[in-house]
Amino acid sequence: MSLTTIDFTPWFNKEKKLDELGLNLTIDDLRKASNESIDYLLSLLDGLTDADVAFEPHDPEAHDEHATEGEEHIGWTIGHLIAHTTASSDEGAAISSLLARGVEEIKRPRYETPWRDMNTVESCVQRLEESRRMRLAYLDTWPDMPHFDNYRGGVSERFIEYFGNLNAIGAFLMGLSHEVGHYDQIIDAKQQALAAREQA
Numbered sequence: 001m002s003l004t005t006i007d008f009t010p011w012f013n014k015e016k017k018l019d020e021l022g023l024n025l026t027i028d029d030l031r032k033a034s035n036e037s038i039d040y041l042l043s044l045l046d047g048l049t050d051a052d053v054a055f056e057p058h059d060p061e062a063h064d065e066h067a068t069e070g071e072e073h074i075g076w077t078i079g080h081l082i083a084h085t086t087a088s089s090d091e092g093a094a095i096s097s098l099l100a101r102g103v104e105e106i107k108r109p110r111y112e113t114p115w116r117d118m119n120t121v122e123s124c125v126q127r128l129e130e131s132r133r134m135r136l137a138y139l140d141t142w143p144d145m146p147h148f149d150n151y152r153g154g155v156s157e158r159f160i161e162y163f164g165n166l167n168a169i170g171a172f173l174m175g176l177s178h179e180v181g182h183y184d185q186i187i188d189a190k191q192q193a194l195a196a197r198e199q200a
Helices: 027-044 078-100 121-140 157-163 168-181 183-199
Strands: none
Touching (some): 027 078, 027 121, 027 168, 027 183, 078 121, 078 183, 168 183
16 A cells, blocks of 8 residues: 555555655655554554454564564564554654754664553554654754755665665655555454454
8 A cells, every 4th residue: 555645656666766756745745644654554443452453463474583582483463563663654754854954864763662562552542643743743853944965874885776865855755665565464464353353
């Protein structure tokens, strides 16, 4: 799935890099897309119970090399997915703030809520609304004349080859596109959780 505000299809299909996708976008587009994504994720929580968001789905393709030992191949719960996707979007928004203000990016400003704490509908809603507030706040730190000629530093040629040369808009899109890319996984986890509930 993509957003109505920003169509990520050319990025997912490898027809465009993120820097190309962001060429004609404005800060208002980024605000609208953030709200649209958060609203969509909140809608996916409709009708779910705490047991549903903590349900561990079957995922034969699960492989996370950065996971805690013993958790590399577990299916991600809805709570886990919410923690992971919002962390990436928050990070992209934080980097966009630095770049827009002409600041050199020093290291990844990433924090991910411990996914095991995301085991209730309330905690998922709280994290999504917190992420919305943070993303929009980062966009509010952009100056009136953003430094769109300031690009992510310390990245490899391979990174640039894959994502493009990312300025403030591209950095924001990197986090948001990652979130959108997990929509289907969240939908699958929801369907499995509901099916398990019916069979219980």
